[in-house]
Amino acid sequence: GAVVSQHPSWVICKSGTSVKIECRSLDFQATTMFWYRQFPKQSLMLMATSNEGSKATYEQGVEKDKFLINHASLTLSTLTVTSAHPEDSSFYICSARIGGQGNIQYFGAGTRLSVL
Amino acid sequence: AQSVTQLDSQVPVFEEAPVELRCNYSSSVSVYLFWYVQYPNQGLQLLLKYLSGSTLVKGINGFEAEFNKSQTSFHLRKPSVHISDTAEYFCAVSVRGTYKYIFGTGTRLKVLA
Numbered sequence: 001g002a003v004v005s006q007h008p009s010w011v012i013c014k015s016g017t018s019v020k021i022e023c024r025s026l027d028f029q030a031t032t033m034f035w036y037r038q039f040p041k042q043s044l045m046l047m048a049t050s051n052e053g054s055k056a057t058y059e060q061g062v063e064k065d066k067f068l069i070n071h072a073s074l075t076l077s078t079l080t081v082t083s084a085h086p087e088d089s090s091f092y093i094c095s096a097r098i099g100g101q102g103n104i105q106y107f108g109a110g111t112r113l114s115v116l
Numbered sequence: 117a118q119s120v121t122q123l124d125s126q127v128p129v130f131e132e133a134p135v136e137l138r139c140n141y142s143s144s145v146s147v148y149l150f151w152y153v154q155y156p157n158q159g160l161q162l163l164l165k166y167l168s169g170s171t172l173v174k175g176i177n178g179f180e181a182e183f184n185k186s187q188t189s190f191h192l193r194k195p196s197v198h199i200s201d202t203a204e205y206f207c208a209v210s211v212r213g214t215y216k217y218i219f220g221t222g223t224r225l226k227v228l229a
Contacts, residue, residue: 006159032215043206043219044160093159103148103167103210105217107159 003027004096006108014116021079021111023094029074030096038091050077084115118143120209122220130228137192137223139207147209149190154204202227
């Protein structure tokens with residue numbers, strides 16, 4: 001149980017275009033979803049926290065207009081990288097929390113974004 | 117503010133040998149502690165967690181960790197590693213009452229034949 005699906009697993013796009021990444025909880029309703037960014041050989045940095053039906057809470061230094069997060073339902077959150085540039089190339093990982101299970105987060109397999 | 121330190125960036129170990137991956141944290145409030153494993157180009161898989169109760173926590177794949185409050189540590193151990201354990205291991209803390217994780221910088225475990 002507690003499977004989080006992330007799609008696509010890898011995307012290549014041209015500079016200036018927008019890319020949408022989906023994060024779905026397949027067998028549970030996610031009270032909260034999180035979006036992380038991971039640079040090569042580095043740790044995960046939390047970008048934002050999203051709750052269903054409300055605006056995402058962004059971490060300091062993360063541009064909310066660049067990284068649009070929509071949490072339309074209890075099983076789906078999307079991250080849109082707008083007007084992507086090469087410096088946005090990274091590994092993006094989402095996670096989801098089940099209400100009542102405390103602080104346990106279940107992670108998706110990640111999306112590798114390459115901006116040319 | 118909370119922080120997590122994983123002192124070893126890389127740990128090479130021979131197959132069937134024991135291994136310990138170190139994790140120390142800093143927090144003035146109570147925290148939950150986690151160990152996750154990441155295989156190449158994949159997301160994170162929960163190995164084990166400490167929420168409360170017994171300080172010795174057993175996880176999947178034969179791993180265990182011990183919460184030591186006085187030393188603010190949560191070291192991960194396995195008595196006998198396999199080649200398949202080669203991966204990146206992350207320690208994380210989460211403050212009780214919040215849901216955010218703070219991750220350590222990770223330890224790359226390399227199991228040698």
